[in-house]
Amino acid sequence: MRIDLHAHSTASDGTDTPAELVRNAAAAGLDVVALTDHDTTRGYAEAIAALPEGLTLVTGAELSCRIGGVSMHLLAYLFDSEEPALLAERELVRDDRVPRAQGMVAKLNALDVPVTWEQVRRIAGEGSVGRPHVATALVELGVVASVNDAFTQDWLADGGRAYVEKHETDPFEAIRLVKAAGGVTVFAHPAAAKRGRTVPESAIAEMATAGLDGIEVDHMDHDEDTRARLRGLAKDLGLLTTGSSDYHGSRKTCVLGEYVTDPEVYGEITRRATGAFPVPGTGGA
Numbered sequence: 556m557r558i559d560l561h562a563h564s565t566a567s568d569g570t571d572t573p574a575e576l577v578r579n580a581a582a583a584g585l586d587v588v589a590l591t592d593h594d595t596t597r598g599y600a601e602a603i604a605a606l607p608e609g610l611t612l613v614t615g616a617e618l619s620c621r622i623g624g625v626s627m628h629l630l631a632y633l634f635d636s637e638e639p640a641l642l643a644e645r646e647l648v649r650d651d652r653v654p655r656a657q658g659m660v661a662k663l664n665a666l667d668v669p670v671t672w673e674q675v676r677r678i679a680g681e682g683s684v685g686r687p688h689v690a691t692a693l694v695e696l697g698v699v700a701s702v703n704d705a706f707t708q709d710w711l712a713d714g715g716r717a718y719v720e721k722h723e724t725d726p727f728e729a730i731r732l733v734k735a736a737g738g739v740t741v742f743a744h745p746a747a748a749k750r751g752r753t754v755p756e757s758a759i760a761e762m763a764t765a766g767l768d769g770i771e772v773d774h775m776d777h778d779e780d781t782r783a784r785l786r787g788l789a790k791d792l793g794l795l796t797t798g799s800s801d802y803h804g805s806r807k808t809c810v811l812g813e814y815v816t817d818p819e820v821y822g823e824i825t826r827r828a829t830g831a832f833p834v835p836g837t838g839g840a
Contacts, residue, residue: 561799566598570804573598574605589613606836621723633828634738658719713751737830747776773798773814
């Protein structure tokens with residue numbers, strides 16, 4: 556089985572619609588794909604309706620968190636998307652995305668970059684607006700060559716010249732909320748140092764004690780030495796290890812199935828989840 560547990564659609568900052576995402580996942584030879592848009596579950600219905608036969612969909616979300624002044628992302632899988640407390644927290648984070656993006660536009664304007672809010676809003680479309688949309692605007696203007704090039708201290712990286720903070724959930728609270736909604740939690744790309752400061756291993760150990768289920772090890776932002784170190788950490792802490800593409804369509808260079816998750820780990824994730832179940836494809840629209 557080929558299992559990719561981290562992918563985004565136009566419901567947040569990907570360029571594939573949810574329907575296109577699942578069709579592209581099937582075309583890429585995947586057996587399982589997770590839809591993990593940022594702080595939203597809005598793409599579920601469209602993805603399920605279009606799910607091709609032979610492809611299984613794992614419903615999830617990538618939750619925006621912060622610990623010790625460091626931003627981090629928590630992948631949440633197979634939770635009850637209507638559970639009130641987790642839903643309210645996701646909405647709180649999502650609602651803060653617009654003023655945050657507007658603040659980044661203002662900072663860029665102060666740096667003589669002629670980006671506009673209308674441009675960013677057009678790029679985001681119906682999706683949850685975020686830094687990748689602002690980064691895409693910088694690419695359109697020729698300020699940077701790629702979205703990844705915008706995530707530096709010169710521009711949008713944590714603490715960068717045009718960075719603006721937003722409401723982010725305490726990860727211990729996020730773990731508690733996801734668990735209460737029957738879901739499973741995995742720390743996304745925990746050692747992606749080029750994105751900015753990373754969470755210390757001591758904090759990951761504390762999260763493991765609090766119920767964190769796993770860490771994403773095989774990811775494009777982790778080199779081989781980093782992956783080996785993370786596997787050792789996961790073994791020491793009794794955490795699951797996953798692999799995934801972090802696919803964003805044409806917005807980033809990664810491709811579906813670039814990294815995958817071991818079927819036994821996937822099986823353990825589905826066994827632990829009680830809030831929702833993987834959805835098998837029946838042919839789709």
